[in-house]
Amino acid sequence: MRHATAATLAGCLLTAIPAAHAAPPCDDAARKKILAPAVPGDESVRLACSLRLSEGEHVTKRILLEGASASGVAIDCNGARIGRSSPPPAFGQFAIEIRSGGPRPGRDGEPVWERPSDIAIRGCAIDGHIRIWGMGLNGQGEAVKASSHRPGHTERAQAAAPTRIAITDSTLTALGGIPLYLGPGVTQVTLQGSRLRGRSSSVAVYLDAESARNVIDGNDIDVETGRETVAVDGSAGNRITGNRFVLHGQRGIDLYRNCGEGGTVRHQTPSDNLIAENRYRHAGFWRPDFVKVGSREGWRLYCGEDAGYPFGSSLDDGDHATGNVLRGNSQE
Template identity: 45%
Template structure:
C-alpha cells in the first residue's frame, strides 16, 4: 500500500511538474520546475520527490509576448532535500536578463513583474545537500511567506542558508528554525526591501545571523533598490563561537568593500553612482542574543535612520494599572504588578543586557550614568516597553 501511494503521489506531481536534466551548473541534483500558478503540494509529512536530492525551481514563463508571472504556489508538510530557487528575469543578480534590464530606470518594477509572487512554504523541512543554497529568492521575487519551517543539514556551497537577491521584497520569514551549518551569514538581504523577519530561531550563527547589504556592481549589473524598510524582530540568535568580525545582525555589511563594485560604472543611477549599501530605515526590535559576553557581536549598525528597539508593536499599556518603574542605586523596582514578571533590558543599540524572570519585582543591575536603556516587561497578558534615561 505504501509503494502504491508513493507511485500515486509521483503521478500527481508529474501533472504540473516539468522535469529537467540541466542544473544551472550548481549540482547533479534532479531539477524539478514548477511554473503553473495556483498549485498546492502537500506531502502530508513525507518526502518531496521520494527524498532524492532536488533542485526545486519555481519560475515564471518567458514568452515572445513577455513574461507570464507564476502566482499562488503553496508547499506544505514536506521534507525537501536540496535547494529551492524562485526566479523570473534570471537565476541571480548577474544573469543576462537581469543585467540588461538594470541598465535603464524601472528595473525594480520590471524584475518584480517577471518574478513569481505569492509563494508559501509552511511546515517544510529543507535539508541542505549537494552544495545548493537551501532557499534563494532571485531578483524581483515578492510576497514569499516561509513559516514554521526548519532549515537543516550542511551547506557546502558558497551561499548562505537564505538569500534575498536584488530588487526582491515584501517577503516574510516567521517562526522558522535555522540550524543549517554554513560558512557565512545565515540570511543575506542583498538589496531586498520591506521584508519581515520575525520570531525565528537561529540555532547556529557563528559566521553571522542576518546581514543587510547591496552587492554593488557584481557581474556588471546595476543594483537599483537598497535594503531598506525591513523589520527584524523577536528573533533568537545563538552566537556561541561567533567569528571575529561577525555579528548577529549587521545593517550595511559591505558598503563598497568588494573589488567588483566599479564593474557597473557609466549609469546615472543606483549602485553605478554610489557603492554604499544604504541599509537605512530598518526596524530592529526585541531580538535575543545568546552566547555572547557584554553584548559583543550582537548588532552592528552601519546604516542611517534605523530604529532599534522601538515599542510600536509590543506596547500594550493599561491606564488603570499602569506599570511604574523606579531606579535607585542600580536597583529596578517594578510597581503595580502581581505574580512572576519577565524582564529584558536593552541598551540603545538593541543589545540584550539581561533576560530573566523576577519573583519579587526587583532587579539589581549596574546601570551606567548618562545612558539610555529600554526595559521590556511582561506580566501575565500585559506587556510594556519603557525608555529609561539614567542621569
C-alpha cells in the first residue's frame, strides 16, 4: 500500500453537499399526504418537492425519490423520524428509496435511464434501510447482467445510476437488513456526521459493483452485523475516513470483487480507495483485522457463473485490489 499524502487526506474530508437546482418546497397538500399514516394500499409516497419536517413528526410511509423529477430534493428532518420498526420491513421495503427511472429506448438502441441527482437528507432518524440504485437493486439485476456482458459496462452503469447525494447528521437504525446500500454504478454519495445502529444480517454499508467516488466520513458505526461492517465490492475511488467503528466479532472493512454471482461480469476492481484515520473498538471475544484488502480472490462457488467473456471477472476471478491507501487506522 502506498502512503496517503496530506493533500489526498484533506480532499477526502470535503463534504459533497448537493448544490444544483433546488426542488420547490412541498405545499400543504403534499405535506398532509406525506405525514398521513401508512395504511394498506397507501404505504409509500413519491417525493418531488423539498420536505422540511419538525422534531416530533413521523413519516411512516416509504419515501420514493425516482428519476429526474427527484433531482434537487432536500429532506430536512430537524430530528423527525422516517420509517417504521414494526412490523419489520420485508426485502424491497425501504424507508427511503432513491432510484433511476426507466429505462426507455434510446436512438441507438441503448437503454436510457433518468437518474436523480443532487439530493440531500439532513438531520433524520431513519428506521429501516436507504437503498440507492440505477440499473438494478444489486449486481444480479437483469439490466446489470445484460450490460456486463459487453465492454464499457462500468461507464454505462455509472451514467444510469443516481449521483451526488448527501446524507448528513442522521441516525440510521438497521432492522435486520443493510441500512445503507449503494447499488451498481452509484457515484458521489456522502454519508457524513451520522450514526448507524441496530442489527443487520449482512453488513452496515454496501458499495456494490461499478460504484465509485463515494465518501463515508466522520460517522459513528455500531451495527451488529453478520459479516464485515463495510463491504467494498468492486467499488473504486471511495474515501472511508475518520469514522468510529464498534466491531461485534467481524472485520471492519472488506475490499473484494464478487466474481460471477448471478452471471454478472464484474468489470471494476476494488481499487484506489482511501481508508484512513478510522478508529475501531472490539465489542466481543473475537479480534478480527480492521481491514482486509483482497478478501475473496475468487474463493466462491459461483465465480464461474459469468464464464465466456474476455474481460473482467469472467477472464480472471481475482480481486485485483490495487492502489488502495491505508493510513492511521487504529484501535480505540
